[in-house]
Amino acid sequence: MTGEFLLELLSEEIPARMQARAAEDLARLVADGLAAQGLKPAETRAFATPRRLVLCLTGLPSAQPDVTEERRGPKVGAPAQALEGFLKANGAALADLAERDTPKGKFHFLDIHRTGRPTAAVLADILAEALPRFPWPKSMRWGERSERWVRPLEGILCLFEGQVVPLAFAGREAGNVTKGHRFLAPDAFTVADFADYAAKLEAAKVMLDPVRRRDLIAAQAESLAAARGLAVLPDAGLLAEVAGLVECPNVLIGRIDDAFMAVPREVLSTSMRTHQKYFSLTDASGALAPFFLVVSNMETADAGATIAAGNERVLRARLSDARFFWDSDRAATLESRIPALADRIFHAALGSVLDKAERIAALAARIAPAIGADADKAARAARLAKADLSTEMVGEFPELQGVMGRYYALHDGEDATVAAAVADHYAPQGPSDACPSAPVSVAVALADKIDSLTGFFAIDEKPTGSRDPYALRRAALGIVRLVLENRLRLPLKPLFAAAHGLYAVPGLRPAETVADELIDFLADRLKVHLREQGVGHDVIAAVFAKDRDDDLVRFLARVSALRGFLEGEDGRNLVIAYRRAANIVRIEEKKDGRSFAEAPVAADLATAEETALSAALETAIAESAAKLAAEDFTAAMAALAALRAPVDAFFDKVTVNADDPKLRSNRLRLLSRIGAAMESVADFSRLEG
Numbered sequence: 001m002t003g004e005f006l007l008e009l010l011s012e013e014i015p016a017r018m019q020a021r022a023a024e025d026l027a028r029l030v031a032d033g034l035a036a037q038g039l040k041p042a043e044t045r046a047f048a049t050p051r052r053l054v055l056c057l058t059g060l061p062s063a064q065p066d067v068t069e070e071r072r073g074p075k076v077g078a079p080a081q082a083l084e085g086f087l088k089a090n091g092a093a094l095a096d097l098a099e100r101d102t103p104k105g106k107f108h109f110l111d112i113h114r115t116g117r118p119t120a121a122v123l124a125d126i127l128a129e130a131l132p133r134f135p136w137p138k139s140m141r142w143g144e145r146s147e148r149w150v151r152p153l154e155g156i157l158c159l160f161e162g163q164v165v166p167l168a169f170a171g172r173e174a175g176n177v178t179k180g181h182r183f184l185a186p187d188a189f190t191v192a193d194f195a196d197y198a199a200k201l202e203a204a205k206v207m208l209d210p211v212r213r214r215d216l217i218a219a220q221a222e223s224l225a226a227a228r229g230l231a232v233l234p235d236a237g238l239l240a241e242v243a244g245l246v247e248c249p250n251v252l253i254g255r256i257d258d259a260f261m262a263v264p265r266e267v268l269s270t271s272m273r274t275h276q277k278y279f280s281l282t283d284a285s286g287a288l289a290p291f292f293l294v295v296s297n298m299e300t301a302d303a304g305a306t307i308a309a310g311n312e313r314v315l316r317a318r319l320s321d322a323r324f325f326w327d328s329d330r331a332a333t334l335e336s337r338i339p340a341l342a343d344r345i346f347h348a349a350l351g352s353v354l355d356k357a358e359r360i361a362a363l364a365a366r367i368a369p370a371i372g373a374d375a376d377k378a379a380r381a382a383r384l385a386k387a388d389l390s391t392e393m394v395g396e397f398p399e400l401q402g403v404m405g406r407y408y409a410l411h412d413g414e415d416a417t418v419a420a421a422v423a424d425h426y427a428p429q430g431p432s433d434a435c436p437s438a439p440v441s442v443a444v445a446l447a448d449k450i451d452s453l454t455g456f457f458a459i460d461e462k463p464t465g466s467r468d469p470y471a472l473r474r475a476a477l478g479i480v481r482l483v484l485e486n487r488l489r490l491p492l493k494p495l496f497a498a499a500h501g502l503y504a505v506p507g508l509r510p511a512e513t514v515a516d517e518l519i520d521f522l523a524d525r526l527k528v529h530l531r532e533q534g535v536g537h538d539v540i541a542a543v544f545a546k547d548r549d550d551d552l553v554r555f556l557a558r559v560s561a562l563r564g565f566l567e568g569e570d571g572r573n574l575v576i577a578y579r580r581a582a583n584i585v586r587i588e589e590k591k592d593g594r595s596f597a598e599a600p601v602a603a604d605l606a607t608a609e610e611t612a613l614s615a616a617l618e619t620a621i622a623e624s625a626a627k628l629a630a631e632d633f634t635a636a637m638a639a640l641a642a643l644r645a646p647v648d649a650f651f652d653k654v655t656v657n658a659d660d661p662k663l664r665s666n667r668l669r670l671l672s673r674i675g676a677a678m679e680s681v682a683d684f685s686r687l688e689g
Helices: 016-036 080-090 119-133 194-203 210-226 236-243 265-276 305-329 335-343 353-371 375-384 392-396 403-411 416-424 439-458 472-485 493-501 511-531 537-546 552-567 569-592 608-629 633-641 644-653 661-679
Strands: 002-011 043-048 052-061 067-075 097-102 105-114 153-160 172-175 177-179 188-190 250-255 279-282 288-296 345-347
Touching: 002 016, 002 119, 002 177, 002 194, 016 043, 016 052, 016 119, 016 236, 067 080, 080 105, 119 153, 153 172, 153 177, 210 236, 210 250, 210 288, 250 305, 265 279, 265 288, 265 305, 265 403, 288 305, 305 392, 335 353, 335 375, 345 353, 345 439, 353 375, 353 439, 353 493, 375 416, 375 439, 403 416, 416 439, 439 472, 439 493, 439 511, 472 511, 472 552, 493 511, 511 537, 511 552, 537 552, 552 569, 552 633, 569 633, 569 644, 569 661, 608 633, 608 644, 608 661
Parallel strands: none
Antiparallel strands: 002 052, 002 153, 043 052, 067 105, 097 105, 177 188, 250 288, 279 288
16 A cells, blocks of 8 residues: 655745755755655656745555564584674564574574554654755754754645544644745645645635746746737746746736936846846837836736736836946046056956956957057057946946946947957857857957966966866867857967966966976867767867867867768777777787887788788878878878778688798788878777777
8 A cells, every 4th residue: 555745844034045946955955864764756856936846756565564583593512602792782582583494504594573663653764864954055053953954944844645644843743734825825724645735725816836837937938928928038047036926926017217328238137137036128129119128926906907007116216326337437447447457356366357458458459460459449448348347337237347448448439349348258168158159259358268268277276076166177178169169270389378467476387297287188178078069088089189179160060070970880890990000919929028110111012912012001101190280181081991901801811820920921011001100090999889
């Protein structure tokens, strides 16, 4: 017989960002505790609302299974003292023992029968242990209580098979009672099981499932926007957050005063999102519309009109502040704010933000000619890039740094490409972030990231494990994307060395060491980038081990060529033959204590297969070398693929370890030559499978 377990922990409002993880943690802690007691539910469901964590387990046995354990005691005939010790340790009498034969002789055995405990009692013990150590990111005590919870606990509903599970925590006794929506249905009601609980909650204006709440909010928002010919500005993070702020979602529309529409759209949308959790709307042209959406947790007789009007008043105050910052910041030029960067520390060992701005200006000017950008504009944009950090708007909304710099630069009459580079220089900041393509923007974005990587590696502040406080992995991946997506033929090692030379601080690690480590670090980021595109890490390693190329476009072309080679039948079979040849040569070199790397002797080629293979090898080596020099890596691989037939024929017809020492030595040289030919393009020993 199986039963259902239902647990609800009702509290003051749980922060939205903690809800999903808390529901997962509750399910995990209870499931782990049950598993340790030999119990496993058929189905586990966990939910979270702003005021409650809920867990429902179905298909749980009514009790633990009975257990019989056999314990082996001393050997029959062992000293009495040993037998007495065994009986005492197990609380048994001599009559409880049985004698049984084993491969090692006859032993005393004790059979211990343990009746399974009721599941309700097991659950009570598990929860009594789990709740006090629940892993909230932040928790609190209240009143005279010593226990901690995310917010003051109001009640515990705890049922198994419809009966209350005895449980006490934080001054609350478990029962079969809960409450609905705080304002719309605050009265308590009793619950029999999950179906009864879910139905009564719904009637009490509580939508339990966060996915349903999220989907309802999205549908209502789209409907309200469409009714005015508008669209909701996509914001998955905000949607998830507001779904955790309400138990009875109702989306309402409000209007933004026209007086605020001259403020940049990013300021309006950021202010509404950050402070008020409002959704922005756009018109058919993509411009920000003078409307917003607010998600209410109430139902009102006037269909939310009063709530919408109240939110409009609150928004006016918020946007008045934003408009003040906008007007105030434009009273001073962006250039005039540069000296203030001297008061901002980039890093205690690496100087101020002003120092950084001057370094990236010099580095951007160096990069610019190599990628077709104007060096003067790149240097100008780099000097201005961090200046908006000193503005009131960015002080209020740090996420707008760069964006506001662009607006202020345009207001000051700066060149449009310079202003765009100021906005773009932080990008790309993640895999979904757009990558700059304008040459000046690319030069400044590269300079900023190269400067940061070089500085932190120079003071040995490298990422370790999951720790990356300075976001250096993100910076490295940004360089990879900037170079590859813009097809830049840009050797990076000299740029790391140049960036190192721009740091006027003592105690840095050597430039050569730092540059080498950064090339390896970029290669690791490139592996991650390519793995997402289905390229095996071993393919990347095979190319990188042969040539630690700091030209990422060329490196990618080599990887692509090797990948294509391995996808063909000739390539796959040739790799198998390469491994066979390499293994034979390695074994025989170890046996003879000598190398067989010399070229084979033409006069000692005794069979047609040896002659054909030798000729094919010389042709393939010459052709692949020429194609490699021309950076035609696919053709270089094709030259190697032509070796498949003569290599197969050689292994089919020729005995390598011939009795004649001269023939054996020459054939081993041929096999060594196969390895040399293939390893001219990649280290095939790094390939897996």
